[in-house]
Every structure is written in C-alpha cells, then in structure tokens.
Amino acid sequence: METPESPAAAERALLAGASRRWVRLLPWGVAFVLCVAMLPTTIQVLSVDYGLNGGIASALAVTQTAPLLLAVIRPLQAWYVIFAADMAGAFALLAVDFEERLVWPFPPMEIVGYIGLCLALGLREPRRTLLLVWLATAGAGVGLEFVVPNGMSGNSTLLTILSGVALVLVGALRERYEAQRRLAEQETISEAERGRRTLLEERARIARELHDVVAHHMSVITVQADTAAYRLDGLPPHEQEEFTSIAATARESLGEMRRLLGVLRNEEAHGELAPQPGLTRIGQLVEATVRAGVPVEFTSCDADVPEAVGLSAYRIVQEALANVVRHAPGASTQVSVSESVSQDSARLTVLVVNGPPPEPTAEPLEEGGTGHGLVGMRERVRLVGGELDTGPLPGGGFRVAARLPVTENDSEGAA
Template sequence: MTAPPASPRPLLSGASRRWIRVLPWGVAFVLCVALLPTTIQVLSVEYGMNGGLASALAVAQAAPLLLAVVRPLHAWYVIFAADVAGALALLAVDFDERHLWPFPPMEIVGYVGLCLALGLREPRRTLLRVWLATAGANIGLGFVAPHGTSAGDALLTILSGVTLVLCGALRERYEAQRRLAEQETISEAERGRRTLLEERARIAREMHDVVAHHMSVITVQADTAAYRHQGLPPDEQAEFTSIAATARESLGEMRRLLGVLRNEEAHGELAPQPGLTRIGQLAEATARAGVPVEFTAWDADSGADVDAAVPEAVSLSAYRIAQEALANVVRHAPGAPTRVSLSVSVSSDAEADAPRLTVLVVNGPPPRPPAAPLEVGGTGHGLVGMRERVRLVGGVLDAGPLPDGGFRVAAQLPLDSQR
C-alpha cells in the first residue's frame, strides 16, 4: 500500500516568527472581504450587470483567494475562469467606454494577489504557463472589445507578469539559501564524523605499539622457556613452541591491520609511545613557552609520587589528554596560570579496591597581553580525542569552562587490568 500524499502546507508556514506564518491568511482574508462587496457594487452599479450574476461572479473571483494560501494553483483555475467569464458577460451589457474592460480594477487587484501566492509556491515552468494563459486570454478578448483596444487592456498581463517574476525570484532565492544551510549542516556533521574516525584510527595506531610490545614479550618468553627451564617435558616444550608461533602470527596480523589504519599524514609512529614519565617534561616545555604550569604527581594511598607502574594503555591515554589540554591552554588562553596533577586513589563508587588514575588540568583566565603560543596546530582533535581515549580504557571525562573564565579537564582512568 502506498502512503497518502501529504497535505500541502500553507504559504510561509516554515517561518520562525508567528506573525509571518499568519500573514498570508490575513492578506487573503482582507482581500476577500474587501473585493467581494466591491465587485458586486461595481459590476451591478457601474457596469449595469444583473445583480444575481454580479454576485455569483464576485464570489467566484474573491472567495478562492482564501484557498490560494494552501493551493494557489487550484484557486487560479477558478479565478481565471471567473474573470474570463465576467469579461464575456460584460459584452452583453452596455457600459460606459471609460470603464476598464475586459478586467475591471477589482479583478486586477484580486488577480495580482493570486499571483503573489503562485509566485511563492509554484515552480518556474508553472508560472510561465500561468502568465501565457493570462496573456493569451487578454489578447483573445481584445479581438471582441466593445469599444476598441486601449493601453489599459494589457494592464492585467503586465502586472501579473511582474508579480510572478518577482515572487518567483524571491522563492528561488529562499530555496537556494535553505539548501545551502542544509548542506552546511550536513557538511558540519560529516566533518565531525570524519574527525572522530581519524582520531579513533590515530588511537588505534598508537595502541598497536602497546599491544605489539606485550606480544613480543610473550614470543620471547615462549621461545626461551626451554633454555631458562632445564628438563621440560617434550609436551610442555611443544606447547611453548605453539604459543610462540601463535604470538608471531598474531603480530603479523596486527601489522597488516596497522597497514589499513596508517595513512600518509601519520608521522613518527615508529617512536616509542610516551607515558606518565613524560608528562612532567611536557609541563616544563609548556612553562618555557610562557605559560606558568604547576605539576604534581602523588599516590593517595602510599603518599609517594605516582610511578610508571600503570597499564601502558592508561599511561599513553593520560599523556595524550594532558598534552591536548596544555595545547589548548597555549592556543586559547596563552599565559594563563595552569595546574597539572596526577593522582592515584581507590574509587569509592565502583567495585571495592578499584584503583584509578586522575588526570587534572586546570587553567585560569588568560592575562593581558597574551603570551606567544607554543603550538600553531593541535596534536589531536581536542575534546573529541580526549573522550575517545577515556572511553577506550573505560574511564570518565569531565571538561568545561569555569566561572572565572578558566577551563578544567578532569579524566578518571581505571587501573584495573580487567577493564
């Protein structure tokens, strides 16, 4: 079964302001109320037409203006036929030569109002057909003009053509702007999606080094087990050999996977991945660039400094989060006092004895004048990269502006190896 066609929407129904949405109905109502009695009066009194016929023509020429708000082309069929019928009916009436014919003034006003609705709704081809029909009727009636032709006989053709052209151009301009806005919205969404995918691929390339290191250790331990432990039974030696072969095969598969993720813009991926021990150096480099940075690292349980005995994935994520946060300080708040802290504690709202690493970067408002920036380009994709790295290790990220004009980035990364 096919869905029923959607009902046409009124003119300007998509406008943001209510008075604009109501405007077409108001204009149509005013024209209908004003033209209905005026047409009856002019046709019956000025032109001498029969009162009943004048009333019928007035209703057919004015009432469809209300329909024009929703279906202007349907209203045009009725009004155009009524206008032509009224012109033919006036041929049987002996009216003064000074009166306009074939279309009296009130019919011209109503027809121009109808052309406004047509221009704002119908496509260019339909508007051309409407104008050609109007001009053709005007020219055809001119051959039977009771008092000869005059310049005023073409008034309806001229005014309707101008109205259709102006309103059609206005509608096409609005449609072009709407499509441009939609395209910009789609492009922005695509840019965000591409940024997310690029950051995920970048994180995956970095995580490859971490996993490859562990697989290499497994391979070496399995290969050397027979030399480190004398007297291993043949079955156990065969099992270690199988483990080493499986680990080497896994490394090969990971290299092929990395080849898919690698791109031309990826540089420096053969270097060792940084970790917690490099965050202090990062803070010192930022301080040398003119940003006062205070760095602290401590363990809440032991009271000692945070050491590097954390999972490599967490250590790498912590470094990248601090790096991106400090880069944002340099770019957006140069010279602002900044505090970087690392702390290890036991989570109170998670499983019992679940340790977590907290990375906190807080900066105040920038001073005046600003200092020179440390970096021109970013190291990642800002908050998108931070959220992806935190999500990778099952942590939580809280980032946002502070009331005093500064900014705060806080990441809690679980140290549980099962996560």
C-alpha cells in the same frame, strides 16, 4: 527533502514550514480578508455601477474571489478558475452599457484579487510555471485590446505589468530562501560528517597506538616462551612443549593482529615506529608549552600504570595544552596527574585547568572551535573505561578532568 514541485509540498499550505505560528497563519488570514472584502464589493460594482444582471454579477463575484482560499493550498488550480472567471467577466461587460469613466476589462477589485493570486503562485510554483502564467496573462491582455469598446481605454496592460512584477519579485525571494535553506542543510551535514571523520581518524590513531602497545607485549610473551627452555634448567618435556605451544600461539596471534590492524598504519607517516609516549613524557609537553609563552604549573606522581592508560593520559594533556595555546595564549595553567587507590581499585586522575588569557595583549590564535579535540579525548577515555569532565569555568578559562581506571577490575566496572 520536499521541493516546491513535489506532490508532498503541493498538499501543504503556503508558508506551512515557517517556525512561527503567525507566519503559518498569514496566508489564510490574507485570503480570508480578501474574500470577505471583495465578494460584496464585486457584486455591488458589477450590478450597480456596470449594470450587469444581479445573478450573473453574483456568480462572477463568487468565482473571482472564493478560489483565493483554495490558493493557499493549490494556487495553480485557483488561478485556472479565477483567470477563466476574469475573462468571462470581461466579455460579459461587453453586453451592457456602462459609463466611459469606468475601466474595462478588469475592475479594480479584480486586479487586487489577481495580484494576490500571483503572490501565492510565486510562493509555490517553479519558474517555468510562473513564466507560462505571465504569458497567458499578457496574451489575454493583448487579445482584449482588440475588442475595447469605443471611447474607452483598456487596463489590461496595467494588469500585465503588475502581475509580472509580483511573480518575479516573490519568485526570486522564494528561490533565495530555498537556496539559503539548502546551504544551511549542507553546512549541517558537512559539520556532522567532519565530526564523524574526526572520530574515525581518532579511532584509527588509537588503534595504531594500541597495536604498538599490544604488539610489544605479545613480542615479549613470544620471546619469554621461546627462551624458557634455555633460562630454566630441568624443565620436563611436557612443560617445554607447553612453552613451545604458547610461543607459537603468541606468534600466530601477533601475525593476525598485524594483518588486521596494519591497514590502519600510514606507512608514509614519520615516527610511527617510535615508542608510544606515556606519563614520563608529560613533563616534556609542559616544558614545550612553557616555551610557547604559557605559564604552566605541573604536578605529577610516580604511578605504575598500563601503557594504554599512560598513553591516553599523555594524549589528553597534549590536546588540552594545545587548546590553551590556541584559544587562551598566556593564560596561567595547572596540570596535575595523580593516582588514587581505594580498596581493590586504583584510578589515575588527569586535570588540566587554565584561567582566562591576560588582558589586553593576548589574542586567541583561533576564534571559536569545532570541538573535535574533545571528541578524541572522549574516545580515548571511553576506550579505557574512564570518565571525562570538560567545560568552561565561571570566571573564565576551561577545565579538563579525566579519571582513568588503572586496575582491570575497575576498568570493567566503569565500562
């Protein structure tokens, strides 16, 4: 990230990072107008009103106004030139006789140009540089007060005050803008990190649950292979050795899986050893939601699906109903679980649709939302090779539709 002090930022024009084009062009426009207006005016005032030599007046006018264009990109370097030119002009005016009504050491147009330069400095330079610039201005003003021509009052104090106000005001506004920009960047980064953490937590949870599902099947394979010799009479020796090898391989695989995935299990969490829920437990979710004050119409089917698919369907309905309770309490909701079979493939469709909350008594328990629940749904559907469709309804409410492949071939094709 570029800072006001970094070399990359120093090469950019003032306000170059603004989103609107007219704001980016504003410093160039102001500098151009100042140069066009002040250059002939300065020559006229120094040569005619103050009686300075025309060549010297022209040289001073150019060095006091032209660097304002440079100030759009390099305001500090422009300040060196203009500050030196203003000091040279003040001493040059001491060599000529001019009317007492005229101000010294800085004619009005020089004050205008110097304040514009201070505004550019405040937009670019750090606080320490701004302080040094003001101290140099104040020191020069104090020094010039000792050589004020007789009968005249110097206006260096006015320049010191106006430049200080310009530097402080613009510098403070710039630092406030930078603080807000960094805060917005941190909030964006934090939100991305929260989303990433939620995704990782959901993946860990899925891994723990799948570990239990796979461990159950591996345990069944091990038991069946170990007891084959006792359940099946007349097994040849080579077949008994085959079953023994299968049992040993399954037992070894089960141990490896537990060592690799066991770190994902939180030993302090309660209920980790309970059987994982499936389609038969969705009805209990609906009953609990009805008790929470949400009218739910539930239709289901007696589908024989793999445990991983049943578990994913249960979690999707669980998260969808939880969102209804949080964001649309009292809204009528339909939950449907159905199976469709076509040729050699079968799919389980999970549909949760809720309408808008009843008016005017229902108040959302939570305003807005992070969308992290949808992250978990998508991850579960992706895991089994399914499809997820979510979104608001035209008349209010929300729809969650998941299509989960039941057969292995369909799952591979969807993935």
